[in-house]
Amino acid sequence: MAIAxxxxxxxxxxxxxxxxxxxxxxxxxxxxxxxFITGKGHIIPGLENALVGMEKGESGDIMVKAADAYGEVNPEAKQTLPIEQFEGVDLKEGMTLYGQGEDGQTVQVTVTSFNDKEVQVDFNHPLAGKDLMFSVTVLDVRDATDEEAATGQVGGEQCDDGSCGCGH
Structure with a gap:
């Protein structure tokens, strides 16, 4: 069966x-x-599009351009913030920090530089602006169940012990 x-x-x-x-x-x-389930936006679009048509057991090298991966670098995604917002954090250039955005989602930032008054952060994904080469093997492909298609979540079967059976 080919990936749809x-x-x-x-x-x-x-x-x-x-x-x-x-x-x-x-x-x-x-x-x-x-x-993942195709068509749900779970993985970067360039990789998902390249996988369509591949079958179980098939392998390939897939080049994904930055625009179809994590996007181009957005200069407006760089900000200078007062150092007081980082109280208790042992700042290091290049470190990744996680916070909560205005919409409640987790936001990742990279500390690009800092001094005793300000911290420069970059909200761009660390792989933004970069073309990526994936080496991929399709291990399994099947049609989503009606529940999986509706929820966008893989699985849903419960084991006797109450777990989902996925090993987590």
Whole structure:
């Protein structure tokens, strides 16, 4: 069965590098497969679109341009904040901090520099502006159940012990 544009439950093993680099920036090799439902926006669009048509057992290298990954760098996503907002934090250049945005969602920022009065932070994703090379193997593909298609969540089966059976 081939991966469809919508409502395919897909499990993949992947390794991703910045294009032109040999440094691995993320991988799940040797760990749990990344499972998602197509058409729900769970993974970056460039990767999802490239997976459509692939089948279980198929592998490939997929180049995803920055615009179809984490987007281009947005200069307006860089801010200077008063150091008082970081009280109790042992600041280091390049460190990643997590906070809560205005809409209640988790926000990730990178500290780009600081002094005794101000902290410069960057709200861009660390991989924004970067083309990415994925090495992917499709481990599983199936049609989503009606419940999975409606909720956008993989699974839903309960085991006798009350767990979801996914190993978490």
């Amino acid at each position: 544009n919508e409502n395919s439950v897909v499990g993949i093993e992947y390794e991703v590098k910045e294009a032109g680099s040999s440094e691995v920036v993320d991988t799940n090799k040797g760990a749990q497969p990344l499972e």
